[in-house]
Structure formats: structure tokens, C-alpha cells
Amino acid sequence: MLNWSAQSSRREPSPSRARRRPLRRVMLSAVGATALIGSAAGVTMVPAHAEAPANQGLNPVGPTSFADLVDRVKGAVVSVKVDVVEKSDANGADFGGGLPPGMPPVSPDDPLYHFFKRFGSPMPRHPHKGEALGSGFIISSDGYVVTNNHVVNDATDVKITLQGGKVVPAKIVGVDKKTDLALLKITAPGTYPYVQFSNTMPRVGDWVIAVGNPFGLGGTVTAGIVSARGRDIGSGPYDDYLQIDAPVNRGNSGGPTFNEKGEVVGINTAIYSPSGGSVGIGFAIPSEVAKEVITELKEKGSVSRGYIGVQIQSVTTEIAESLGLKSTEGALVAQVQPNTPAVAAGVESGDVISAVNGVKVENPHELSRKIAALGPNAEVDLTIIRNGADKNIKLKLGKLPDEVQAKAGTVVPEKAAKTALAKFGFSLEPSSDVAGAGKVGAVVTDIDPDGPAAQKGLRQGDVILDIAGKPVVGPADVVKALSDAKKDGRRAVLLRVKTGDNTHFLALSTDAS
Numbered sequence: 001m002l003n004w005s006a007q008s009s010r011r012e013p014s015p016s017r018a019r020r021r022p023l024r025r026v027m028l029s030a031v032g033a034t035a036l037i038g039s040a041a042g043v044t045m046v047p048a049h050a051e052a053p054a055n056q057g058l059n060p061v062g063p064t065s066f067a068d069l070v071d072r073v074k075g076a077v078v079s080v081k082v083d084v085v086e087k088s089d090a091n092g093a094d095f096g097g098g099l100p101p102g103m104p105p106v107s108p109d110d111p112l113y114h115f116f117k118r119f120g121s122p123m124p125r126h127p128h129k130g131e132a133l134g135s136g137f138i139i140s141s142d143g144y145v146v147t148n149n150h151v152v153n154d155a156t157d158v159k160i161t162l163q164g165g166k167v168v169p170a171k172i173v174g175v176d177k178k179t180d181l182a183l184l185k186i187t188a189p190g191t192y193p194y195v196q197f198s199n200t201m202p203r204v205g206d207w208v209i210a211v212g213n214p215f216g217l218g219g220t221v222t223a224g225i226v227s228a229r230g231r232d233i234g235s236g237p238y239d240d241y242l243q244i245d246a247p248v249n250r251g252n253s254g255g256p257t258f259n260e261k262g263e264v265v266g267i268n269t270a271i272y273s274p275s276g277g278s279v280g281i282g283f284a285i286p287s288e289v290a291k292e293v294i295t296e297l298k299e300k301g302s303v304s305r306g307y308i309g310v311q312i313q314s315v316t317t318e319i320a321e322s323l324g325l326k327s328t329e330g331a332l333v334a335q336v337q338p339n340t341p342a343v344a345a346g347v348e349s350g351d352v353i354s355a356v357n358g359v360k361v362e363n364p365h366e367l368s369r370k371i372a373a374l375g376p377n378a379e380v381d382l383t384i385i386r387n388g389a390d391k392n393i394k395l396k397l398g399k400l401p402d403e404v405q406a407k408a409g410t411v412v413p414e415k416a417a418k419t420a421l422a423k424f425g426f427s428l429e430p431s432s433d434v435a436g437a438g439k440v441g442a443v444v445t446d447i448d449p450d451g452p453a454a455q456k457g458l459r460q461g462d463v464i465l466d467i468a469g470k471p472v473v474g475p476a477d478v479v480k481a482l483s484d485a486k487k488d489g490r491r492a493v494l495l496r497v498k499t500g501d502n503t504h505f506l507a508l509s510t511d512a513s
Helices: 015-018 030-035 068-075 111-119 287-300 317-322 343-344 364-374 475-487
Strands: 003-006 026-027 077-086 128-138 145-149 156-159 166-178 181-186 205-211 220-231 242-243 256-258 262-271 283-286 312-314 332-337 353-356 379-386 389-396 420-421 426-430 440-446 463-467 492-501 504-510
Touching: 003 156, 003 181, 015 205, 030 332, 030 389, 068 077, 068 205, 128 205, 145 287, 145 440, 156 181, 166 283, 166 287, 181 287, 242 262, 283 287, 312 364, 312 504, 317 504, 332 343, 332 364, 343 389, 353 364, 426 475, 440 475, 475 492
Parallel strands: none
Antiparallel strands: 003 026, 003 262, 077 128, 077 156, 128 145, 145 181, 156 166, 166 181, 205 220, 205 256, 220 242, 242 283, 256 262, 262 283, 312 332, 332 353, 353 379, 379 389, 420 426, 426 440, 440 463, 463 492, 492 504
16 A cells, blocks of 8 residues: 655554554555556667767766765754654544554554454543654754654654754744644754755756654665656645655654755655655655745744635646636636635636736646745736636735635525436435535435546535536536537536535536447
8 A cells, every 4th residue: 555654753652652643644546656656667779880979077876975965964954852742532542452462553554453443442541642753954053943844743842862962952933734844943052053945946866865863763864866846745735845766764754855065955754655664755845945934934933825715626628628728727716715805806616717917827736836925915916717718807815724614605495306317327416305415506315436427526425516607406407507518519517516615626528428
């Protein structure tokens, strides 16, 4: 089983601690997993008579040694030890009582965890202390330290182990969960060695070294190259990771990735791994992102980001065709949240945001980063595509709340008889006829997992709010819209669908064959 794993390390002598603080894992979808599985590299054969190009100063072997570089930077790399209060799970029970004697801690991701949760002997539990280990690096002579938020999350006490083994106390200045960054301050007086962020981004293929505290071993150095840039691993709206092949493991979280000049180009955060150990695919927060966040944390203790007030999603090929768009660029507005700048400016569900202040937007992640970086109260010109035509909208950004949940709009309810859409592979009922579904739209009550609707992303329990830009009052509206679209020669029709608290669009083919 493949997983993303945040690379802090916990020493957890009890099963409850293992369950409470496993390495953070986000299970890959089949598509994601396939995308990251490469084939064996081929060999290019050169004809005997061909002349190889002259070596233009390239050094394919790499530096003879990184020793001088390591000597310059190692004093600024530290180990971060954090005491935390372990909390009970949702049921307030500890399943450690059912573990056989000598059984090591069991993670919730381990099949044995579910076995012992079912057959073990649950025991009441109370909050108790745990410990986290990670890495960090000093960025100023007065002792400011950068690390990951997940290393210091829920900390009650923080200590820094310096090069040479000296342990000093530290405090948390500020954290930013959305980029997984944290800023600490050593409280012991003194002058400390420090390193600086790079002002230039590395290129793919550049050499880098990672220094950190894997498995609590202390200062460990690994080397590799930048494998890719701009990676989105699904951990948050501002994903823009460097991918590196310098090995990083548990406990490397928060440690620096250096370029050959000894400048920090990234902060090690996660790995792609089938086992929890390094397989040569690691992810680091780039310095250009970290510098802005750390500056705000130092000045204000928190990060303020710009906010429009919309849920957005990618424009797929089918959605583009449904909307009459020429490309899949931009960000589709799936839901406009109430009492937000978007409402005040007249942004509507179904709009495609194609540019910000005249600069083209490629996808939703790029839009999120652009708006966040502009900050609250910034005046913004949005270019949107509505009904196939460009439209400019001016708005003043708000401040991004800590948690944002979109709520579905109100549509006049109407009871209707159950409508079967067998050829599309799903059935609908009015929301008002389904307990707990509310009074808006039509609920998917049954779906064929191999049918056309399921293949496009529709799921049992989804609520269809709009179809072809018109509100859905009952199942009959869906049937009519699909029929009308097919008569008009359209190959797909756009549905606005509510799944839980999230709203999104999907395109359903009018031809169910």
C-alpha cells in the first residue's frame, strides 16, 4: 500500500500513542499511484559512425565531496524534541488492553489495529504525555528556528538539541497549518550559527543535500538532485513542493535542503513511500514559499491570506465542452459562499476565473496561491468566463478564515415521484423524501458502480443541485435536462453536485450507451 508520510518521528511506548500520532498518511488513489509508477529506463543506442557532442563543461558524476559544504552548514541544523499531550480517540477508549504481551505499538494504518480494535479489550483512557522528534534549522544569530507545523503540533514543551549535543529550551512563535511551517525561538541567551534562504529556485537536476534527524539519530546528511518542481501531493490548497531524491526518513521533517552554495532551498516535509521509509521520493517546501510565511510568523505570529469566498475546481475536457470553452485553463467556481467578497462582486456558480489582475490562471491551485499571496483588503481585477463571454469583475479581498465550509444554496423544494435513470446507472428521489438529505435538489439513492454516472464521479448520497445551469427541484428536472441537451446536439451536460459539505461540478454524457 502506497502512502504519503509526514516525516516527523514519535517515540511511543503505548498502542494509544501509536494510534494518536502515526505518521500522517494520505492514501493515494489508483490514478495517483499509477501516475507515479515509472517504467524501467531505456538505453539509447548511438550508431558507430555518429560523433558524440563535446562535453560542454557538464559534470555528470557530481561533486567529489560535499564535506566542505556540510562543515559550513551543520552547526545551524538542529533536532527538535516536543512533549505533547496525547488525546483520546473519538470513542474515548484505549485498545491497548487487548494487545498481546510484548506487542509493539500498532498504527491505525496497520490491519492488526482493526483486529485489536474489534477483539481487544477497550480500556478507558485519559490524556497522557507523548513525545515527537523532528528537525529544524536556525535562521538568525539570536536563535529563530524553522521547522514543520506537524512536528510541534499540540506541543506543551519544546527543546532544541544543537550540534554537539547541547539542549536548550524554545518557544513557538507561530505556526501555519496550510503550508505546514512553524517558527520557534530559542529562549536561552546566546549567539547561534545560522543559515539563509536562497533567493533563487533550484532547477530540476541541480544537486541538493538534506540534513536532519532521521529516526532520532542526530545530524545525518544525504545527497541527491531536484527531481521535479511544483508538485501537488494533495496535502493542502497551496501545494507547490520540490521533489528531491536525497533520502529523507522519519525525523527529517522540518530539516533543510541545501543547494551547493549552502543556502536553504527547501524544508523537508513528506515522502512517497510504500513502507514509511525512503524510496528516493521526498518533498520539500520551496524557500520562496517559506520565506514569506516565516516573515509573517515572525512579525505577527500568524499568516493572513487573501480570500474571495468560492469553492473552485479544475476544468476538465468534458466540462470545457459543456460550457463551450476552448481550453481547460482556469478555475471553475463550484459554489459561492454567503457573505463573502465574491457575493458582493457578483461572482456566480459556473463562472470560470481565467485571470487575476491580467495574469492568466492555469488551474485552481494557481488561483489559490495568487489570491492568498495578495493578502486581505487587496483590490483585485478578476477575468471570468460566463456563458462563453469574457467579463471583468473588481473586488476587494477578505481575510481567509481558518476553516471554510461552503453551504449549498436554497432551491424551492417540490415533491416528485421517484425517477429511475437506469440507462445512466443511477436513481434519484427528491431530497425532501430522503431522511437527513434536506430539502434541496435530488438525491442519488442508488448507483451502478460500473455505470456511466459512477464513472464520471457521481456517488450514492450525492445531491444534484443544478443541471445545465438550472436549479433542480426534483428528479424530473434532471431527466428533462439530459433529454433537451441530447436534442440540441450537446454531448455532455453539466451537473452541480453537493457531496457532504462540498460542492463541485461534473459532466455527464447525454449518450448513456
